Amino acid sequence: MNIKNLFFMNSFKQQKIFINTLKTVLGLKESCLIRLKIFILFLIFGVGLNFVFAQPSEINSIEDLDAIRNGLAGSYILMTNLDFNNPDSYDDPTSSIAYTTGDGWEPIGTFTGNFEDNGYKIINLCIDRDAT
DSSP states (O other): OOHHHHTTOSOHHHHHHHHHHHHHHHTOOHHHHHHHHHHHHHHHHSTHHHHHHOOOEEEOSHHHHHGGGGOTTSEEEEOSOEETTOGGGOSSGGGHHHHHSTTBSOOOOOOOSEEEOTTOOEEOOOBOOOOO
16 A cells, blocks of 8 residues: 555545554654654645645647646646647647637746646747737
């Protein structure tokens, strides 16, 4: 059993057995065990759970890329090359007109999250907007 499985246990009894096993295996003193319990509670009920175990949102299409503007502090990973001139890069190829004509791509704003390119590229992105 690993620490991640602790969060999916059905009962407090299972969690207690797991913590006592850690105490025995690691030779933790009671003061360390209390800190461990507090840490685990923080992970279960605090924002730490999302921080530790959250998986980045996958970007598989240009529409997925565009949706980043709805979560500028999120974590994202590019799963394929995205080519604005290739219909295969879109969930709905007819939406390519909005991204490749007129003003083109609308900048998403101030991004404070994480974006991993995963070795893939975004190409042929067009922005034709007046600076304001």
